[in-house]
Amino acid sequence: MIKGRWSDLGERIGVGAVVAAVGLVCVWLGGFVFSALTVIAAGVMVWELVRMLDPEAPAVALAGAAAASLAVAEILPAAYALPILIAPVFVGIGQLRHRRVTYSLFTVLIVLAGLGLNILRSEHGFVWMLWLASVVIVTDVFGYIFGRLMGGPKLWPRVSPNKTWSGTLAGWGGAALVGLGFSVATTAGPELIPVSIALSMAGQMGDIAESVVKRRAGVKDSSSLLPGHGGLFDRFDGMLGASVFLLLATPIIGFPPGTIG
Template identity: 60%
Template sequence: MSSGPAGRWDDLNVRLVSSVVIAVIGVLGCWAGGIAFLVLTVVVCAVMVWELARMLDPDSPAIAMAGVAALCLTVANFLPPGFALPLLIAPALVGFGQLPRRRASFTIFTVLILLAGFGLYTLRTNYGFLWLGWLLAVVIVTDVCGYFAGRYIGGPKFWPRVSPKKTWSGTAAGWIGAAIVGVAMALWTGADLQLAGISVSVSMASQLGDIAESAVKRRVGVKDSSTLLPGHGGVFDRFDGMLGGAVFLLLISALIDFPPGVV
């Protein structure tokens, strides 16, 4: 593998093509909303659970656990939140009883995955395509700014033992990009400029989701969660940032006026 300047960009073309395909599918699903978006979120979450189970224990009944997660998430989205919550936790408990090891990792991440899926569908249903688009933009801009700044600027590594490619320059660039998205969205919608701070916080949460997944992969000794997405690895590798951002937004929505300043 090349270690020169060109080597830093070897995967760019494949990543770009995959990103365009993922973006088109994602935008169409988000725009359509309703059942189409529900199916999209359920499929993505189920695949992430499947990848997680396979990473933690290749001999686990990963397909069955993904099926349980898909069923519970689907039903949960048709119930009032109080009745939905037990269903969002149940697949983690089922997996806890099936895995002979690394049960805590499976339990924590499965709960977060299902909460993220539930939160995304709730955001689309309650606030519409515009605010779901804001969340997607924050996470995507964080990732894109981090990718290019990290490779173009370089500099000190963020956490080399867990994620050797991530740099402080890329991390900070993600925050700046998210703040710009927040300011632009506030000016467009008339929301309070506090949205910039919320955007940076969501950006940080998405980075934590990325780091947490990297730590799991490092622990089990795999490079990618799967090979489903060329240039990106697995679905978990692609949506780990969205996982962190969506769960964070779901949690803080009870603490802040969201969207801020919008009647």
Template identity: 55%
Template sequence: MNTSDTKWSDLAVRMGSATVLVIVGLAGVAIGGHAFNVMVALICGLSVWELVRMLTPRTPAVAWQLALLSGVALLLSGYLPAGWALPVLLAPMMVGFGQLSQHRTIFMSYAVLVQLAGFGMMSVRDELGFGWMLWLVVVVVVTDVVGYFAGRMIGGPKFWPRVSPKKTWSGTAAGWVGAAVVGWITMIVTGATSELIGISIAISMASQMGDIAESAIKRHMGVKDSSTLIPGHGGFLDRFDGMMGASVFLLIVGQIIGFPPGLV
């Protein structure tokens, strides 16, 4: 098999899994309400399960307990006033700190991001509606897809070879361009100001940071994928790490700059 074949060897499986994820994800976003909240809670709960399995693989019972607790806490937070939702979101991390015997700091830091990301996604869908949730998803997906193809077609210097050996600067930059195009189109459709283009690029960068953070954890723990739950993609953390980074960023920055720009 030549080098070109190797580059694209996983494309069919990846595309098949991605198609299923897109269909289910879009259905959840479109339906919204309880269905969307349950979907997000399930994804985040499974992500916590994968995280604990990577950090302490010999404690499967603890992984399931923390996953269930995290998922339930996140789901409840979506129906509570924000002030009461925050301690509910953080409670599973405190429980995990007491149950895990090692890598507690990594667990607490990353699990908090998972919970905040889930809360951010539910907030965007509930408060801003289908259109803006779709914008967020499309920015992250385009960043990933454009970066994937550009990185393999153009190649060039690696972004951070020790942590993420497949990522290139060409793919990274191409993701920003793709996000800018999404922002420009959304600006025209919604009547938002041109700041949306800059925000879209920043969201793209935040999604890449989420990806890099998860890659660093995997490299530190000596594992290739967070799990094997999604064929061709690894686990839910592998697939949704970018979405989590983007969602947390929007949750924080949206309170500072006023979002959507020009429409609030």
């Protein structure tokens, strides 16, 4: 039982380390490299989404449309970018035969997340992009490890049978530690701790939302691109939820939250 419980750990760590390394380098370089990463990731996730929702729909074309809209939006003023970001939704509505609402909602979230990440990196720098990524990664790692170790009641067994309350709470605790660490190391105030917990929650909501889509589509993973993790959508669903939440919350809380001086 124990061996089976941890049987995928080595593969998950290996692939996760490679993905994290590539992402970290792109975040560090910023500029065109990071923008290209967000565009490619958005395109791949829309491709995976369309394949899950309607295998007969032109997934490559719709992914290309979403990626192109994000690429254009990232070089335009925000006001001009918004209609361009939403335009691919209407293209997809005309192409999909099933689950058009799900496609519309997730496509908008994916491209908004890409734009939000690009804004965060370009306007606030490497450190705050690292903070966001750390919150999402630590939430996932703590949730996985403590959920497997402690077990206990399931969070939502019909949708995500492997997620437990123990793992969920551990994810929040890990995010709080990340927030504490960055509040000490930067000029941000202690408000960063509850904001980090809220981002952790939003990331978990993104994970659960994707689980709902997969369950309705009758698939285990969004694709098989990343061994041990499934697809890019499976790997970045938490980042999707957290980045969109941060984009929406920033006008309310200010950024960085509680900045001193």
